Amino acid sequence: MSDLDPLPPEDAVDLYLDARRDDAAKWTVTSHKYRLRPFVEWCREAGIENLNEVNGRDLYEYRVWRREGGYSNANVEELAPATLESALQTLKRFLKFAADIEAVPEDLYTKVPIPDLSKTDEVSDSKIPPERIPPILDYLDRYEYASRDHVVVLVLWHTGARLGGVRSLDLRDLDLDSNSPAIEFHHRPDTDTPLKNDEASERHNRINAGVAQVLEDFIEGPRREITDDYGRRPLVTTTQGRACRGTIRETVYKWTRPCFVGEGCPHGREIEECEATAFKKSTKCPSSRSPHDFRKARVTKYRNDGVAREIVSDRLNASEDVLDKHYDRASKRRRAERRWDAIDR
Missing domain, CATH: 1.10.150.130 (Tyrosine recombinase, N-terminal domain)
Structure with missing residues (x-):
């Protein structure tokens, strides 16, 4: 010593x-x-x-x-x-x-x-069934159309992006006017928006016309016209500039609480007395989930719909082995049904 x-x-x-x-x-x-x-x-x-x-x-x-x-x-x-x-x-x-x-x-x-x-x-046991997402999006589309929350949930679901990927988006990364609207993810570590796998995470993802319309309406409406500390124009903004990771994470926790979309409480709690109904305490709800769980649900939905593993891998920037091990949360029975669907043609 x-x-x-x-x-x-x-x-x-x-x-x-x-x-x-x-x-x-x-x-x-x-x-x-x-x-x-x-x-x-x-x-x-x-x-x-x-x-x-x-x-x-x-x-x-x-x-x-x-x-x-x-x-x-x-x-x-x-x-x-x-x-x-x-x-x-x-x-x-x-x-x-x-x-x-x-x-x-x-x-x-x-x-x-x-x-x-x-x-x-x-492997983490935390997950959200894919069928829970559409009711959340329907609610946002009806009652909070083109809000920041709507955009965050929509982009997470339709691209399967990681939290950091959504946070990294600038207005220049969106192609909303063409016949093939798309979102591009860019690795920009020098200006505080690195991607998980550096340049390997950069990709061009198509989106449908409905998603493009929501993004356009958000940009022309509720989005705060503000630049970040590097003079960039983020898609998801707050009064301080680019939304921090915590803001995006809390948005997902907030909207994955069952009581927030009219489903009631599956845990037998009195909603008026439940502390998890407060925005800053949404993680206290046993059913609230993280952006990472959204990503798992997106992979599971793609695979349940018969999308090939290599296509899911490219779109979400994750190896096929990682998809199988960490993201695809389908049951053994559901996986067997997929195999049968592919074989019985």
Whole structure:
């Protein structure tokens, strides 16, 4: 230990994140920042002021603490296996960096107790059935036509784009006047709108005339005419400029609450007393879902409709293996029906 340079855990994390900015996408650095915050908090609670002091036993205790939702910002009693595994993999990478700068023993990172995941554990169970989406769109079309919420939900559903893809759109990325309207996704990391797979995520996606009309009416109507910090004209705007990721995420949580589209509450709650009816607390509803779940539903719908995997892969910028493993949420029975539909011709 005497050969190690003393370093507070929070300072070590700052150095790690700064180093990752040279070789990782912005969202990777951000995700690692959030994954390492609990470790810094745990060190503080454990009275560890010098990263040199952390040993293998500490790492196991941290794993248990993290698994059981010990982090102050955790909203769960127990962390999902896949989430815990991701957190510990990031911690392992961080400790390898810490060893390189002589803040921990060279082999400490090998002692991070990474859980073995089953195939079931590797895949998130969170999903939204595709048939839940049309009623939401019908409601928006009737009561909140061409609103910002309508545009966010519509683009997410019709393109299957990731949250970051929708946020990245500028007015110049829309071709609404031609006979083949389309949306283009561009990787622009230097102006704060990177795409998940960098340039490989760039694509030209056709949209139908109905979607194009809603976008046109939004641009000519409710959209706030505002530029972002880089002089760009975003499609989805707020009073501050380009909508942040949280704004888009909260929009989807809001509209996937069953009570919001006249379905009532499937959880037996009194709607007048339910805290999840408040916009900022929509995640408290057990049925609210994220933009990522929208993407899963879009893949499932395409595949149920017989769209070939390679076409879905190209449109959504995801490999066929990833589509099958993480996005296609059809049941085994439904998948068997698809196979039969393809065979019985």
